[in-house]
Amino acid sequence: MRNIIEINHLVKRFGNFTAVSDISFNIEAGQIYGILGPNGAGKTTTISLVLGIERPTAGKILVDGMDNMHNKAKVKQMIGFMTQETIVDSDLTAYENLEIAARLYHLEPQETRRAISTALEEAELTEFKDKPAGTFSGGMKRRLYLVKSMIHAPKVLILDEPTTGLDVHNRVQMWEHIRELNSRGVTIILTTQYLEEAEELCNKISVIDHGKIIATGTPSELKRLVSKGQILEIITTRDGAAKIAKLLQSAFRLQATVKEDKIEAYMESNPLTIFSDVLNRLMKEKLPLISISMHLPTMDDVFIKLTGSSLRDSVGENKSDRSNVMFRR
Amino acid sequence: MTLIEDTLTLYKREMLIFKSHLRTNIIRSAMFPIIFIFFFGSIGSSSINVNVAVVNYANNPQSLSFINSLTSSRTMSITSLTTQTDALNQLSEGKITAVIVILPSFPKMSAGNPAVDVYYSTSNFEAVQAVLPAIQQAAGSFDSNILANQRSYGNTSLRPLYGTTSSYVVFLVGGILSMTVAFGMTFGTGMSLITDRQLGNLKSFLISPISKDSIVLSKILAGATEALLYIAITLIVGSLDGVGIAMGLAGLAWIVIIGIMVAIGFAGISTILASRIGKVEVYTIVAQTIVMPLWFLSGAFFPTTSFPSFMQPIIMVDPLTYATQGIRNVMMLGYYPLAQIALDLGVMTAFMAFGIIGSILLFKSYTD
Structure with missing residues (x-):
């Protein structure tokens, strides 16, 4: 596949602070590419650089072969962007929101009308098109925002934490939307706080911390990078749990953690051999067994191992936002 | 060409937002003239002095x-x-x-x-x-x-006008008019830029392939349009208190021209401030600190000649002085001499140019 985005030795400094420090990676057309990292790692800066609203201190970004600082208008035309806040004009109707967006992307009048009616249909908002967006529910606004971001049919869609703050139902719906867009050939770049989301959606993930890429790969590649072992999980009865844990400790030298009726243990080497041995032994001893399984470490484990932190919340400059917005004309 | 097109697109958005808040806007912009004209306009209504x-x-x-x-x-x-x-x-x-x-x-x-x-x-x-x-x-x-x-005989009179004439209220309306417009701009245009930034709308404009200048120009253009409403409201409130325009329809045209020039200038100034200030609270304080003295010194309440001499240089460079002076000429005297027109409109044009160019340059540097 050809690369739709090539990032070469990208550096961004704000005064003395280096937000992005010599990042290089390529994104193939048609991928869903995840950018993971703790808060303040440089994800948002990297995305702002790709969007062309920040100028890099050094390095360059090629979008479809074009330098995004030299061919600003053309590159911007190819990229759609959606952030975790829902950016729609609540005073404008759904139709007007889409119309302004279409005109900002210089769509021809005929094209505009077609794009708007398709967008309204996709967002299931056709019957509400003349209602102000401020009267919509959160989910409706979110759908309006998504189709608004896609009104100019971009080749690349950048999603900055698209599901933060959504309930489970809406999150799953958003995932479906993202997969659907991807199946139509749109390359997706995604930053997320949710590791299972990255695992669920992304073909490839880069983990960023302190402005540097510390690992890149498919979700399972990343997991194997962290350890060659696997995690053994046994579900039993409450009484059995203590006995099994003791057995694992004495016979297999596995450090087991017990949570009520669930036992977890980390198998560092030869997990498959250990697994079958454990299974045989448990059957032989006739210990109560409801289920037994093994799996790769979770993305959480990967994340903690790579960045030395769970998704931490950094304390930075206090930027209060909506509480300040008292006067909207 | 795209600059004009983009400006009109964003102008349309501004106007749609303004329209959806029309009632609030009318009430808000009417409060100021109503309080000042009806309440303070009654000062010095005796005619015997x-x-x-x-x-x-x-x-x-x-x-x-x-x-x-x-x-x-x-x-x-x-x-x-x-x-x-x-x-x-x-x-x-x-x-x-x-x-x-x-x-x-x-x-x-x-x-x-x-x-x-x-x-x-x-x-x-x-x-x-x-x-x-x-x-x-x-x-x-x-x-x-x-x-x-x-x-x-000369023009050295230091005698303040208030208290000497029955039509202090006419005198006042001129000052209130330029003020309603100036305030409308600082708390409309500048504030809208800050809220656009806070709500993320500004970012969505910046990532689209439009010219950055169109963002500023649309705000200023919208400000000039909104000023028409403020002018109309002030004049209507004034007319309810018996204030007419001595120059008639031609005077009305001059008032609209001057009012729009004030609007463009102050829309520019407020955009300059809003380009640099991210918080509404800070913006409000800074904008008030700038606009209030300019208003007071413009002679909105009493003639500029009654200010002490050390304030006169500030009065001389205060664009609102010339706006108020021009509006007063057509409202009170009924004539607007050519030399006066040249002076007033000259200063106002310089003010507008400063507002437009300054806001475009500052906005560019902020977002680059």
Whole structure:
């Protein structure tokens, strides 16, 4: 596949602070590419650089072969962007929101009308098109925002934490939307706080911390990078749990953690051999067994191992936002 | 070409937002004129306080009876002085509003050579207008040939207008008008840029392939349009209190032109501020600190001549001074001399240019 985005030795400094420090990676057309990292790692800066609203201190970004600082208008035309806040004009109707967006992307009048009616249909908002967006529910606004971001049919869609703050139902719906867009050939770049989301959606993930890429790969590649072992999980009865844990400790030298009726243990080497041995032994001893399984470490484990932190919340400059917005004309 | 197109697109958005808040906007922009015009406009509504000095060189029964009839007209209070020089000195010091000189030949005089001279200060024309008809009438009752020979005399009067004329409210409306527009811009245009940034709308404009300048230009253009509403509201409120425009329809046109120029200038200034300030609280304080003194010094409440001399340089460079002055010319005097037009509009044009160019440059540097 050809690369739709090539990032070469990208550096961004704000005064003395280096937000992005010599990042290089390529994104193939048609991928869903995840950018993971703790808060303040440089994800948002990297995305702002790709969007062309920040100028890099050094390095360059090629979008479809074009330098995004030299061919600003053309590159911007190819990229759609959606952030975790829902950016729609609540005073404008759904139709007007889409119309302004279409005109900002210089769509021809005929094209505009077609794009708007398709967008309204996709967002299931056709019957509400003349209602102000401020009267919509959160989910409706979110759908309006998504189709608004896609009104100019971009080749690349950048999603900055698209599901933060959504309930489970809406999150799953958003995932479906993202997969659907991807199946139509749109390359997706995604930053997320949710590791299972990255695992669920992304073909490839880069983990960023302190402005540097510390690992890149498919979700399972990343997991194997962290350890060659696997995690053994046994579900039993409450009484059995203590006995099994003791057995694992004495016979297999596995450090087991017990949570009520669930036992977890980390198998560092030869997990498959250990697994079958454990299974045989448990059957032989006739210990109560409801289920037994093994799996790769979770993305959480990967994340903690790579960045030395769970998704931490950094304390930075206090930027209060909506509480300040008292006067909207 | 795309600059114009993009500007119009964003202008349309601004107008749609403005429209959806139309009622709030009308109420908010009407509060200011209503309070000021109805409440403060009633200050100095007495009309008897115009001080006029009389120098009687004729000293005959007819001249004394002329003075009597002036006194009885009750539009002015009369002081007698012995010499013309003394009277004119007092006039230039601003102690009196006009000087009536009764020449020795009174009342026998021809039409080409009147027997009564009236001197007045040009800066206090409004007060003089109130008394001139009374003088004319008093003189006319003696001989139709005795016409007052009116001469303007200097413009050094320091006498504040308020308290001397019945139409302080007209004087006030001019000041309130430019202020309503200036305030509308600082709390409309500038604030909308800050909220656009906070709500993320600005970012969605910046990632689209539009020209950055169009963002600023659309805000300014929207400000100029909104100013029309503010002007209309102020004039309507004024007319409810009996304030008319002396110059008529042409005067209305001038008011609209001046009002729009104020709007563009202040929309620019507020965009400059909003480009640098991210917080509404800080913006409000800074904007008020700038706009309030400019308003006060523009002579919105009383003539600029009554400010101490150290403030005069600030008054000279305050664009609102010229706007207020121009609006007052057409509302109170009914004429707008060419030299005055050139001065007022010249200053306002420079102000607009500063606002537009400054806001575009600063906005660019902020977002780059």
